[in-house]
Amino acid sequence: MRISLTRRYHFAASHRLHSPALSMAENERIYGKCNSPYGHGHNYAVEVTITGPIDPDTGMIANLRDLDPFVQGEVIEAFDYKYLNEDVPEFQAAKFTGVLRSSPQRGLSGCGSKRRAKTVLNTPESSPYEKRR
Amino acid sequence: MIRITRKVEFSAAHFYRNPKFSVEENKRVFGKCSNTHGHGHNYTLEVTIAGEPDPATGMVLDLKELKDILQREVVERMDHRHLNHEVPELAGKIPTCENVAAVIWNLLEPKIVRGKLDRVRLYESEDLFADCTAEENGLKR
Numbered sequence: 001m002r003i004s005l006t007r008r009y010h011f012a013a014s015h016r017l018h019s020p021a022l023s024m025a026e027n028e029r030i031y032g033k034c035n036s037p038y039g040h041g042h043n044y045a046v047e048v049t050i051t052g053p054i055d056p057d058t059g060m061i062a063n064l065r066d067l068d069p070f071v072q073g074e075v076i077e078a079f080d081y082k083y084l085n086e087d088v089p090e091f092q093a094a095k096f097t098g099v100l101r102s103s104p105q106r107g108l109s110g111c112g113s114k115r116r117a118k119t120v121l122n123t124p125e126s127s128p129y130e131k132r133r
Numbered sequence: 134m135i136r137i138t139r140k141v142e143f144s145a146a147h148f149y150r151n152p153k154f155s156v157e158e159n160k161r162v163f164g165k166c167s168n169t170h171g172h173g174h175n176y177t178l179e180v181t182i183a184g185e186p187d188p189a190t191g192m193v194l195d196l197k198e199l200k201d202i203l204q205r206e207v208v209e210r211m212d213h214r215h216l217n218h219e220v221p222e223l224a225g226k227i228p229t230c231e232n233v234a235a236v237i238w239n240l241l242e243p244k245i246v247r248g249k250l251d252r253v254r255l256y257e258s259e260d261l262f263a264d265c266t267a268e269e270n271g272l273k274r
Contacts, residue, residue, distance in 0.1 A: 004264045061231050
């Protein structure tokens, strides 16, 4: 039997899907409403999953007293109530899920080498479970 | 292979305390959860069984049978109980979401005789859950 712990966090942000490599017409064809020049917003949920052994002293895979402030500082504060295209420097060069994925692994390295963190991004209208697989 | 999932709910009290730790250390590690008077949650348990449907019944496992197993093994044992004091399977363990989920997995696994126990997901709140998965499926997830 394998065990993991998942914590779900929330943030709200605006964005616009637009590629400078494409023409206006192509942008509109590919991204549709998401290309609207003023941007639009979503409520996002981020699921952070930690796998690894249960520490016998605490009964925990990860202590939320460590994980919560870490995710709050690394992810939520950077994205919450922001315009992702302009306010989040990582989006100048990286894709969204890639940005999220790199943060927890970096910050949780001190929790033990066997632990792995996985992040899942979803908006409420899409199933988090499908995207996890 | 088909997976079927049944959901049940139960409510229970618990607190976190390691008797090896000092009062201050317990408070530092466990925060509000260290209050030895306890606090409670509404837990949601999702149990997934994997297998091939029986051609005669069209079922991997009769969901009524699964409901009865969950009622007997989990709800009767844990609903409206104090997990630190009233559940022998948790004796000597800190009743975290991880440990409660693991205990539930161990209670259910021998009782599932048709299909195989595939996943136990225990929600302590909407935003926190522990997953136990079969070892052979673990890498695929």
